[in-house]
Amino acid sequence: MILRALGLMSGTSLDGLDICFAQFEKQDHWSFQILKAETIPYPKIWKDRLRNSIHLSSEELLELNTDYGFYLGQAVQRFIESNQLKNIDVIASHGHTVFHQPQRKFTLQIGDGRAIKIETGLPVIYDFRTQDVLMGGNGAPLVPIGDELLFSQYDACLNLGGFSNISLKSNNKRIAFDIVPVNIILNQLVQKFGKDYDENGELAKEGKINDQLLSHLSSLHFYRLPHPKSLGIEWCNENIFPSFQNIEDLDLLATFTEHIAQQISQVINDNQLKNILFTGGGTHNTYLIEKIKAKTKGEIVIPEKVIIDYKEALIFAFMGILRCNNEINVLSSATGSFKNHSSGIIA
Ligand SMILES: Nc1ncnc2c1ncn2[C@@H]1O[C@H](COP(=O)(O)OP(=O)(O)OP(=O)(O)O)[C@@H](O)[C@H]1O
Ligand SMILES: CC(=O)N[C@H]1[C@@H]2OC[C@@H](O2)[C@@H](O)[C@@H]1O[C@H](C)C(=O)O
Missing domain, CATH: 3.30.420.40 (ATPase, nucleotide binding domain)
Incomplete structure (x- = not known):
């Protein structure tokens, strides 16, 4: 039928x-x-x-x-x-x-x-x-049912939207959780350059990574919590934006892009994921994707554009x-x- x-x-x-x-x-x-x-x-x-x-x-x-x-x-x-x-x-x-x-x-x-x-x-x-x-229940995330029934050929499905979230099979159960804020932070940082988003990570590429900020971000408590867990703008206002004081905007972009890549690759590596479907607007950020690829052993699968942009509506x-x-x-x-x-x- x-x-x-x-x-x-x-x-x-x-x-x-x-x-x-x-x-x-x-x-x-x-x-x-x-x-x-x-x-x-x-x-x-x-x-x-x-x-x-x-x-x-x-x-x-x-x-x-x-x-x-x-x-x-x-x-x-x-x-x-x-x-x-x-x-x-x-x-x-x-x-x-x-x-x-x-x-x-x-x-x-x-x-x-x-x-x-x-x-x-x-x-x-x-x-x-x-x-x-x-x-x-939490009323979210709902998309994992589609990951389970329509995209089961992948070990995991990862969305790069305002926040990054993932769904994967663990002990025969599909679990899901937020990983790290993504475009909600990057889009905010590029506003000073009169842009809506950092196209292909071009601006992040120009900045220098600030090691002190990077290690501060990595040490945030959320990243050590077990699933289920989710992020919201309130968490960013409390934990991310205040740490951005006195650092050049381009360096903030470079450092936060590196931070996103580190957190995502850590989840992929810790769960020994072999192939991961990437969707959501952040998948178009080629610089971010290159960074994630460089840090993981798993295969990052980038589908055709219609799946990148419409997987949620499809599900x-x-x-x-x-x-x-x-x-x-x-x-x-x-x-x-x-x-x-x-x-x-x-x-
Ligand atoms: N070429 C590109 N380079 C970098 N970033 C891009 C590019 N194209 C789109 N984006 C990012 O993707 C975002 C849109 O993604 P998407 O539509 O998945 O977000 P959303 O639907 O609001 O997210 P959520 O899943 O959190 O609801 C843009 O705001 C931008 O940050
Ligand atoms: C309450 C709500 O609208 N949550 C959305 C939101 O946008 C992304 C993330 O936060 C996700 O948990 C959820 O949407 C997706 C589509 C979901 O439920 O799977």
Whole structure:
């Protein structure tokens, strides 16, 4: 049986809405094919509205939830029409994360799925994280189910986004954890040069590594903690940015790029990973990738661009398909909930 789904993903960097249209087939195991994928850049108004969402009153937030749902619905309807897509079984929408406090048992991804259904007339699955949080889990990471069922040929899958995270098999269980902040720091450092990101690590290449800062960064407690563990901007504000005083910007870039490469290669080497799939925007940073390759014995697999840029949206599309079949789409070994489950509200 062949099933086709549209996955919608709004990443932490607010560059735009990732849409991935893919088909999935289950024989003895699941396989996929990406048919069309696109990032729709957010207009300034939407970037501002989403960035400001944490400061809204309850009423304003409810209004944003509705407005953003219709925005998503219209964006995906335009995508369907302009690409003349047919035979779509389901739309799976991650939404935009506003709050995420699993310890207090709530997480909020806005963008009402019912509005997407009204705009498109298609079945929609949304709100993938809440059920896991209610079941004692962290509501994240969810992507490991896709790593397990669609990318099992790799020892591990590593994402280089705002933060770097990895999922891998350990004692027959898929575990996942954050490794080190990546673009959330690099992007901030290059702002002084009037850039959004350090293209191919060109600026980092020009700087000199500051050994004292490098050894301070390596000594941070987080890196010695066992999994599961995750990082957030609050951790960077407390532990990373204050150590950047009185050091040249180019040297900071060089040192932090080296730090990222060291932490990632240590995880690869410690877990004796033989082949690791790299995805997420940071995979385009050739200088960073060269550094990681130089420090590891494992094979760093760089897939085609569409997988680098759309793997998360692809996996959300896949989670939608699993949900339609009432199959498990969240792994408790990755999120910490009390059992595997099939999550997402069906609009
Ligand atoms: N050629 C390049 N050189 C260096 N960095 C790049 C390049 N292309 C993209 N990037 C980095 O990738 C980032 C976008 O990555 P991605 O879309 O995976 O982030 P995200 O979706 O916000 O992350 P997350 O998975 O944390 O939500 C850019 O902000 C930039 O830092
Ligand atoms: C709450 C939330 O939106 N978390 C995101 C975020 O962006 C990256 C990281 O933090 C990851 O844990 C998660 O998304 C990915 C897609 C996941 O759940 O696997």
